[in-house]
Structure formats: C-alpha cells, structure tokens
Amino acid sequence: xxxxxxxxxxxxxxxxxxxxxxxxxxxxxxxxxxxxxxxxxxxxxxxxxxxxxxxxxxxxxxxxxxxxxxxxxxxxxxxxxxxxxxxxxxxxxxxxxxxxxxxxxxxxxxxxxxxxxxxxxxxxxxxxxxxxxxxxxxxxxxxxxxxxxxxxxxxxxxxxxxxxxxxxxxxxxxxxxxxxxxxxxxxxxxxxxxxxxxxxxxxxxxxxxxxxxxxxxxxxxxxxxxxxxxxxxxxxxxxxxxxxxxxxxxxxxxxxxxxxxxxxxxxxxxxxxxxxxxxx
Amino acid sequence: xxxxxxxxxxxxxxxxxxxxxxxxxxxxxxxxxxxxxxxxxxxxxxxxxxxxxxxxxxxxxxxxxxxxxxxxxxxxxxxxxxxxxxxxxxxxxxxxxxxxxxxxxxxxxxxxxxxxxxxxxxxxxxxxxxxxxxxxxxxxxxxxxxxxxxxxxxxxx
Numbered sequence: 001x002x003x004x005x006x007x008x009x010x011x012x013x014x015x016x017x018x019x020x021x022x023x024x025x026x027x028x029x030x031x032x033x034x035x036x037x038x039x040x041x042x043x044x045x046x047x048x049x050x051x052x053x054x055x056x057x058x059x060x061x062x063x064x065x066x067x068x069x070x071x072x073x074x075x076x077x078x079x080x081x082x083x084x085x086x087x088x089x090x091x092x093x094x095x096x097x098x099x100x101x102x103x104x105x106x107x108x109x110x111x112x113x114x115x116x117x118x119x120x121x122x123x124x125x126x127x128x129x130x131x132x133x134x135x136x137x138x139x140x141x142x143x144x145x146x147x148x149x150x151x152x153x154x155x156x157x158x159x160x161x162x163x164x165x166x167x168x169x170x171x172x173x174x175x176x177x178x179x180x181x182x183x184x185x186x187x188x189x190x191x192x193x194x195x196x197x198x199x200x201x202x203x204x205x206x207x208x209x210x211x212x213x214x215x216x217x218x219x220x221x222x223x224x225x226x227x228x229x230x231x232x233x234x235x236x237x238x239x240x241x242x243x244x245x246x247x248x249x250x251x252x253x254x255x256x257x258x259x260x261x262x263x264x265x266x267x268x269x270x271x272x273x274x275x276x277x278x279x280x
Numbered sequence: 281x282x283x284x285x286x287x288x289x290x291x292x293x294x295x296x297x298x299x300x301x302x303x304x305x306x307x308x309x310x311x312x313x314x315x316x317x318x319x320x321x322x323x324x325x326x327x328x329x330x331x332x333x334x335x336x337x338x339x340x341x342x343x344x345x346x347x348x349x350x351x352x353x354x355x356x357x358x359x360x361x362x363x364x365x366x367x368x369x370x371x372x373x374x375x376x377x378x379x380x381x382x383x384x385x386x387x388x389x390x391x392x393x394x395x396x397x398x399x400x401x402x403x404x405x406x407x408x409x410x411x412x413x414x415x416x417x418x419x420x421x422x423x424x425x426x427x428x429x430x431x432x433x434x435x436x437x
Contacts, residue, residue, distance in 0.1 A: 180288040187295045199417045200429065250428035259428040267432065268417025272318075275431030279323040279397075 003114035005044055011087045012113075015041045020087035030087045035060050035072075036080040043094065043104050052101035077102065199268045201248055207231060212241035216248045216267075226253065237262055237276075244274060256280040312336040315421050315433035323397045325352030330359055334433060341365050341376070345402060349389050357389035363402055374411045381405055399425075 002016035012021040018037035022028040032040070038060040042051060053073055060076075061068045081094055093108045104110070201216065208215040208231045215234035217227070234247045237260070241247075244262035251258045258278040265271035316333040330347025343363040350356050362382040368375050378401050383391075391403050401409035412424040419435035 177288050180292050184288070184292050184295055191295070191298070200414055200422050201416070252427065255427065257426060257428060259430065261429065261432045263432070267420065270418045271420070272434070273420075273432040274318045274320065275429070276320045276322065277430050279321065 003112060006109075006111040006113060007084075007093065008089055008091070008109050009111075011084070011089055013037075013040060013044070020083055022088045024088060028087070030083045032083050033076070033079065036076045036083065039076055039080055040084075043102065044110050047104050047108070047110060048106075050097050050101045050103045055101070201267045204248060208234065211235070211238045212245050213238055214246050216246070218250070233258060233260060244272075246271075312338060312341070313421070314436045316436045317423070317431040317433040319347075319431045321397065326350070326397055328359070328394075328397060332431065332433070333436070336367065336374075339366060339368070340379075341367060343402065349394065349397075358386050359389050359394075360384040360387040361402070365401075372412050372414055374413055375408065376401065376411060377408050378402070378405055 002014065004015070005013045006023070007013055010023055012023060013019075014021065015037055018032045018034055020030040020032065022030075039056055042056065042059050053070060056073055056077075057068060057070075061072070077094065081092070084093060091105065093105045095103055095105050097103060204216040204218055206214050207217045207227055213234060215231055217230045230249050230251060233251070234249055237244070237247060240262065244264055246263045246266055248261045248263070248267055249258065250260075256279065258280070260276040260278070261267065261273050262276070263271040263273040267273070312335070314333070314335040316331060319328075319330055319332050321328045327350045328347065329350075330345050333344045335342045341364075343365065345359055345361045345363075347359045348356050349359055361384065363378050364380045364382075365376045365378050367377070381402070381404055395403055399407070399409055401407040409425075413433075414422045414424070416422045416432070421433045421435065422429045423431050423433055
C-alpha cells in the first residue's frame with residue numbers, strides 16, 4: 001500500500017496512482033496527469049512553505065531529465081486546481097503568492113496515510129540535516145510517482161499539452177536514436193567491407209605438407225594427376241623451405257605459365273616472398 | 281532516454297572520427313604507393329632474376345629493374361634499368377605508358393635479346409602495358425599480366 005493523503009477530510013490523494021478520490025460516499029475518482037500529481041505532492045510535502053516556479057520545474061520535471069517551459073508549469077497547476085474542484089474541494093487550497101510562488105492555504109488539513117506514515121506537518125524543524133531529509137523524501141516520493149505512472153491525465157477530456165509535448169520529445173529522441181543507430185550500422189558495415197580486403201589466395205588450401213614445405217593451390221583442382229603435377233612443381237623448391245616454407249602455386253591446364261610465390265610467412269601476412277614465373 | 285542518446289552520440293562520434301581518419305589515409309594512399317618484388321622469370325633456358333620496384337605517384341611513376349639475366353649457355357648479363365611512366369587507373373587495372381627508359385652504365389644486357397622475354401614497355405619508350413594490381417592483405421600487392429600472378433610486391437616506403 002502506497003502512501004496517500006486525505007485533503008480537508010474530503011478527498012483522498014494517491015500519488016502513486018495519480019488519483020483524487022472523493023470521500024463523500026460516491027467514491028468518484030479524478031485522474032491527474034503525473035506532473036500535476038507531482039506538483040500536488042510537492043505542495044503537500046512543503047506545506048507551510050512558498051514554492052517558487054523554478055522549484056516546481058526542478059522537482060517535478062528537471063529531476064526526471066525533462067525541461068519544460070513556464071507554460072507547462074502554469075497549465076499543470078491549472079489542471080490541478082480544476083481536478084481538486086472536480087473531486088469536491090470547493091475552496092482554493094492552492095494559493096498564489098504574487099511574484100513568489102504557490103503554497104497550500106494555511107487552513108488546509110492534510111492527513112498522511114500509509115505504511116511509513118508521518119504527516120508532513122510533523123517533520124522536524126528545518127535544521128540543515130532536517131531540510132536535507134525532507135528534500136530527499138520529496139524527491140523519493142516524486143520519483144515514486146514518476147516511476148509508477150506516466151500516463152496522460154484526463155481531466156477535461158483531452159490529454160494535457162505537457163504530456164503531449166513530453167511524448168513528442170520522447171518520440172523525437174527515439175527517432176533521433178534510431179537514425180543514429182542506422183547511420184552507425186551503415187558506417188560499421190562500410191568500415192568492415194572496406195577492411196575485409198579480398199585475399200586472392202583465400203580459396204587456396206594446403207595440398208601438400210612435408211619436408212618443411214606447405215604447398216597451397218586452388219581448392220577446386222580437377223584431377224589427381226594435375227594435383228601431383230602441382231606438388232612436383234612445389235617440391236622443386238624444397239631445399240629452400242627452411243627459409244620460404246609457404247609455397248603458393250597457380251597453374252591452369254590450358255595456360256603455358258606457372259606462378260610460384262614462395263614466402264617466409266603466409267601470403268597475407270607481412271612477409272618476404274620470392275616470385276617465380278615460368279613461361280613454358 | 282537521455283543516457284541512451286548520449287551513448288548513441290558517443291558511439292556515432294567515435295565511428296565518424298575513425299572513418300574520417302580512414303578516408304584521409306586512403307585518400308593519401310590513393311595518390312600512390314611504392315612496392316618492391318623479388319622476381320625470377322624462367323623462359324625455357326633463359327632466366328632473369330631481379331628486384332623490381334614500383335613507385336606510383338598521382339599520375340606518373342617509376343620502375344627500377346635490377347638483377348641478372350642468364351642464358352642457356354650460362355652467360356650472365358647485368359640488368360639495371362629505369363622506366364618512367366604515366367598511368368591512369370580504373371579500379372584494379374592500371375594502364376601504364378612508358379615515357380622514358382634509362383639504361384644505367386652497368387647494364388650490359390642487349391635490349392633486343394631481353395625483348396624476347398620481357399614486354400617492350402619495360403625496355404622502350406612509348407609502349408603500353410596493362411597491369412592488374414590487387415591489394416593482398418598485410419602490405420602486399422599482387423601484380424598480374426595474365427590470369428595468374430606474376431609477383432608479390434611488398435609495400436615499401
């Protein structure tokens with residue numbers, strides 16, 4: 001069970017569900033949007049204090065990484081006032097202090113209910129540490145609201161602009177991330193393609209290994225006799241296999257030429273090679 | 281979301297930076313390269329053993345041929361020649377035209393005799409040759425005159 005508050009004995013405020021529930025027996029429920037609920041929670045937690053616009057913007061939006069204009073703030077306070085009225089609180093409990101901010105009316109009664117209940121009015125006096133604890137509580141509570149429910153509220157039948165704009169930015173961010181990922185993927189693909197240089201000898205395989213030599217030839221050689229012929233060509237250089245053991249042989253049956261490249265390391269490595277070219 | 285965006289931006293930036301460097305380097309290498317090959321050609325009883333070095337600039341280049349030629353009787357000739365050429369490139373195909381061929385004083389090989397075994401491009405002015413040159417991993421290039429590689433040319437400075 002989450003914390004909830006009873007305002008003036010008339011309305012139950014559930015921050016986690018962002019709802020106001022009338023206690024007149026009909027049980028009417030008014031949904032708030034998350035920012036409006038967080039504004040009310042901040043007012044409750046700081047009852048007796050005047051909360052400036054910037055504090056609202058920092059606590060309600062800024063700490064969630066959302067930056068909004070003052071219009072969003074005014075709109076949410078307006079939504080909150082209408083919702084409180086709709087829920088059955090006829091008196092103006094949210095009081096505007098000109099050029100300073102908002103506060104809960106001094107005659108507002110807040111009862112805190114729930115497992116960790118300790119009414120906000122019973123908070124210790126504002127010593128440095130006490131204030132810090134209060135701020136942490138506020139932040140935690142507000143975080144709770146924001147993590148539990150971030151859905152558009154329906155007070156006047158249409159989603160408020162704040163939520164629409166937040167979603168718009170989320171959507172925009174998503175598209176931006178998507179485009180970045182796509183571009184990065186294309187770049188990675190291009191990079192890999194560019195760096196995976198085709199090795200002429202990648203389809204060559206060892207057809208003979210012995211006497212310190214490794215003879216490579218194209219893997220699709222037709223006949224055994226042709227294979228034997230290739231090996232014989234390679235073994236002409238067996239005496240030098242201690243220095244150049246990797247022997248790559250190219251020979252076509254119809255072409256009167258033979259290419260033999262002998263290297264100290266594999267052909268695609270940083271090596272020293274001797275190229276022998278036979279014209280028959 | 282903000283964190284994801286930051287990470288995505290960082291990854292993107294790193295790749296973009298690598299690509300810019302890569303492109304810069306490849307542009308530089310597109311301007312040319314140098315390589316050297318140890319080459320032995322056997323034509324019946326005639327054998328040519330030489331170091332062949334290529335330097336490709338943006339449009340021109342130099343080839344140095346240094347080595348010995350040995351005929352069927354065992355007679356040895358010294359080879360030391362230079363070819364200055366112009367070229368253009370289409371993908372892996374290099375179209376070379378010899379501009380000026382130079383024989384160094386220690387070269388005592390008869391050009392007409394050599395021409396029976398070596399393409400005219402390497403020996404005389406205003407001859408053409410088409411080479412296919414494939415990068416072959418590491419720092420090697422494979423040179424082709426026909427379907428099979430003539431030599432493995434190692435990249436040099």
